[in-house]
Amino acid sequence: MQRIENPNRDIWPGLLKRPAVSYDDIEDLVLDIFKEVKTMGDNAVKKYAKQFDGADCEDFKVAESEIMAAKAEVPEALKQAIAVAKTNIEKFHNAQKTERLTVDTMPGVRCWQEKRPIEKVGLYIPGGTAPLFSTILMLAIPAKIAGCKEIVLCTPPDKKGNVHPAILYTAQLCGIKTLFKIGGIQAVAAMSLGTESIPKVFKIFGPGNQYVTVAKQVAMRFGTAIDMPAGPSELLVLADDTANAGFVASDLLSQAEHGPDSQVVLVSLSKAFIDEVEKEIKRQLVKLPRKEMAEKAMGNSRLIFMEDAQQALDLINEYGPEHLIICTANEAFFVDNVSNAGSVFIGNYTPESAGDYASGTNHTLPTNGYAKQYSGVNLDSFMKSMTFQKISKEGMKQLGPSIEIMAGAEELEAHKNAVTLRLNELKGQ
Known part of the structure; x- marks a missing residue:
């Protein structure tokens, strides 16, 4: 990790730059696949499923028998943990409901606004290096609460054409009935354009690798909305001597293990604390199963000492992190004044993992600095505000x-x- 002390503002843009990813070559590939899916439908999807995932699926739709088998395979302890997360996510997103807003702008002129659900939505659930069944909770629950009439879920199968049991279990628990075993560019194209088997949707949600990210951006050219521009995961931790160095190191590594293009940043008001965190990272890293992936991500990462709290705050707002952990003695100053962050975690006992899984907030968040202008997924993401008037x-x-x-x-x-x-x-x- 690169270590910097009190960097001048003129070097902040370079210092805070995300890992470089070129989408130029990917975009041409994505457009070609979209065109094939548009003209060839299911046949094109099958072709690319075999080419990219090594899966030879004649029928994309997940059968009821596969779901029943998955329910039996998921350990009871995991089922209970998923139930806890589901309850908390439902509570938080149910609380986001709003009533109709009515105003008489002048005598005899009545205007009102109410929210209506997006009728058809598509959920993309990654299943490659990690089966992200937690993302189903984050997307399916608000979609159901919003009242979306049609919810289509796509997730990549393994080479045998099977989907991870936890993904199938969580999908059925959330009431998702339309599940397809397809992933990557071809899944996004199919949901965007529609095929003989896969319904066209109006908006696509969910994270993914660089191919899925570009595919979602291309989908907008074909008239399908997306939740937000999103890329590799990122975390910024702001900490001082009141923080626990072991906790902070574990938080940094938790994001680094997502993938080699993830980025983590520590901004600290204490040089001695940075020393302690560096030691903890080295100690914890060797024990991780995804050690190699985390090591590569740490190469994109920064340890930044700032002696001035206002400068530290300005740096954070300039970066606009997806996840922000605040663990300082004067936490109120930072909490009250941070303006650019996807989701904020406060104190020694609020790890970013809590938001990833079970506290209740949504983990589908803007990355790559888009926290400056985008919100994370919430109930309103699945709804449209419509205005009415009567004179x-x-x-x-x-x-x-x-x-x-x-x-x-x-x-x-x-x-x-x-x-x-x-x-x-x-x-x-």
Whole structure:
């Protein structure tokens, strides 16, 4: 890990740069696959499933017998843990419901806003190096609470055409009935365009590797919305001498093990604390099963000493981390003033892993600095805000003249006439 002390602002952009990933070559490949899926449908999906995943599936849809078998394979302890997480995520997302907002902007003019669910959504669940069944909870639960009519789930199978039991178990627990054994670019293309077997959806959710990330961005060109631009996972920890060095090291490594292109950053107000964290990272790293992956990610990472709290805060807001852990004596200063972060974790006993799994907040978050303008997935992600209005005769008499004047000034005569006709009728009554 690169270590820096009190960096000048002029080097912050380079210091905080994410690992470089070139999407140029990938984009051409993705566009070619989208075009094939559009013209060849299921046959194209089968072709790329075999090419990329080594899976030869005649029928993409997960059978009921596979789900029943998966339920028997998942250990009881894991089922109980998933149940705890499900309950907490449901509580937090249920609390995000809002009532209809109604305002009489003037006598006789009533406007209101209400939220309606997106009818058809697609959930992409990675299943390659790690079967992310927790992501099903994060996406399916708010989709169900929102009232989405059709929820399609796609996840890659192994070379034998099987899906990890925990993914199937969690999907059925969340009430997902439409599951397909396809992954990668071809899954995103299929949900975006629709095939003989796979329904077209209006919005696609879920994380994935660089191929899935580019595929989601391309899907927008074909009229399908996505949750957010997202890339490799990242974490910034802000800590001082009141933090536990072992805890901080474990948090940094927990994100580093996601993949070699992940990035973790420690910003500390104490040089001695950075020394302790470095020692802990070395001690804990050798014991990790995903040691090689974490080591590569640590090469993209930074240890930054900042002696000034305001400068540290400014650096954090400049970076805009996906995950931010705050563990300092004056935590309130940072909590109250941080403006760019996907999700914030506060104190020695709030690991980022809690948000990843079971505390209740959503773990589908903006990366690569997009926390400056995007929110993480929440209940509203699965809904649209629609506005309504109703104007009475008296309301038209009061509001109509202003509309006429404005429409006339813009030289849109038909707009003006739509009001003038009504006002003339009202004058004759």
